[in-house]
Amino acid sequence: MSIEIRNLNKTFGTFPAVRDVSLKIETGQLVALLGPSGSGKSTLLRMIAGLEKPDNSDLIQPEVLFEGVPVGHKPVRKRGVGFVFQHYSLFRHMTVFENVAFGLRVRPGKVRPARGEIDKKVRTLLELIQLQSLAGRYPHQLSGGQRQRVALARALAVEPQVLLLDEPFGALDAQVRVDLRTWLRKLHNEINVTSVFVTHDQEEALEIADRVIIMNKGRIEQDGTPYDVFHAPETPFVMGFIGNVN
Ligand code: ADP
Ligand code: MG
16 A cells, blocks of 8 residues: 655654655555654654644644545554554563464454454464464563564554554564564565564664665655665765764
8 A cells, every 4th residue: 555645744842853744655556754852753653643643724734644534633543553662561461372362353344353363363374474383382481582573473464554663673682683574574574564663673674675764853854765875875964974873
């Protein structure tokens, strides 16, 4: 599902966190959002998700469109979005299986599938994240990387057409991050989903993204292929930002 946003602004008090962002993302793209801390990445993602309302006035009419259809009025649960956050907490008292099944049991507006059907679906998802053998474990019995994979499977359970990831691997150690990003790229090639992915890790963006968007002080500084952004920075800011660990 393609995503288009127009005139998104978000002011907290008098502080402009996101300023006049418009962009189009084609179906199937994996887009990385990069930028220093506080540049508005999470706020932008939350507005796409419907978790945050963009500023609206006579002068500024914000729009979020999925597949050309405005979703501004739609509640989050009806947008068909899957989320994964850095500290996505799994339900502690539920097994891996139950955590993944949860999203299938409570699908608003949909008939609850039969139990056999849920079982089958969860098995398929566990296979996809390669955690079949850990279905009966509880979150505290998993490594950080395994937990994030379960969080991803839970997000995928509702068959989202848009996947929004906010520093999903940020809390993990380097080797696990490398494994997970490779896996995310592979998954993206296998299922038809459009993803926006916030990361702190430039290498991660370069490695897996189809497109990289660099934000600074709430605005888009540069938007292009990883190659363009890293080899042909268009502004002094991007030049200084790329290659620097922030
Ligand atoms: P990033 O994800 O790029 O680090 P954020 O989108 O989280 O940036 O935040 C952008 C700016 O907006 C920051 O200065 C942050 O302090 C501010 N901000 C974010 N959310 C809120 C909020 N709910 N209330 C007030 N200020 C906020
Ligand atoms: Mg953030």
